[in-house]
Amino acid sequence: MKRIGILGGVSAESTVLYYRTITREVVRRTGRADYPEIIIYSVSFGDFARLQHAGEWDLITARMVAVFQALHRAGAQLGLIAANTLHAVFPEVARRSPIPLLSIVEATAREAKRLGLERVGLLGTRFTMEGDFYRRGMGEVGIEVIVPDPGEREEIHRIIYQELARGLIREDSRARFIGIAEKLIRKGAQGIILGCTELPLLIPKDSLDVAILNTAEIHALAALEAALGD
Structure with a gap:
């Protein structure tokens, strides 16, 4: 079973939904709590929101790539961005990420x-x-x-x-x-x-x-x- 790395915090509310959905689905399917290992890197929503409204998408991209590099070092084998808006730069982030990313x-x-x-x-x-x-x-x-x-x-x-x-x-x-x-x-x-x-x-x-x-x-x-x- 692959270890999942999540770029979360954008926002905290949705990050909780991701974690809950994955863990509850495992229990629904198997009746057991045999969850995959999940690593969450929670970024500052405020920082990313300010960058979005300032149009600083190159900086956003660089920060997201850095997150997935950190998740990779922590052992994540696949990654996802727990936000829709940040998928505006998904192709470039995915190209530079050291782990495969799943597109929302x-x-x-x-x-x-x-x-x-x-x-x-x-x-x-x-x-x-x-x-x-x-x-x-x-x-x-x-x-x-x-x-x-x-x-x-x-x-x-x-x-x-x-x-x-x-x-x-x-x-x-x-x-x-x-x-x-x-x-x-x-x-x-x-x-x-x-x-x-x-x-x-x-x-x-x-x-x-x-x-x-x-x-x-x-x-x-x-x-x-x-x-x-x-």
Whole structure:
């Protein structure tokens, strides 16, 4: 069984979701607590958030590579970034990482394809919704991505950084997110990508009438499968 290395802390809330998903799935499958070994390198959310808003993506990339070098030295055999936004620079980080990395976008695209989806709505930070990495990843499997209107994107971005990343769950924000998702469904979305790993805290699986793609869960389970493989 391979040892998993997680770049976490972006945010702490989603890092907990990853760890819990992996360990609970092992118990569900086997009835035993035979978890894979997991090493978590928790970075400063505040530092990374400031760098993102300053557009310092080269520095972000360098810091992420340094994290995976440290995880490699600690014995990790495969790695994952427990955040969607940081996948904006995934190709370069993966190229420079000393251990293989699992992409949250690729894992989510595989799941969307498995579900037979052709058009999906994407919710996440402004960087994720306005970036092209999800459009590229989904496009490679023939799936179209649609996003909320500009004003809605700003509102979503604010709630993620000012509330969810701090562990704050507000019912008015939950209702607003669900309303925005329902608007995307009316525009033809057959599924909604929770393209921020904190969003499962706000949008339960049964809150919409279409498939909800919980990227944190999908990514964590993909890591477990990779750890269990040869």
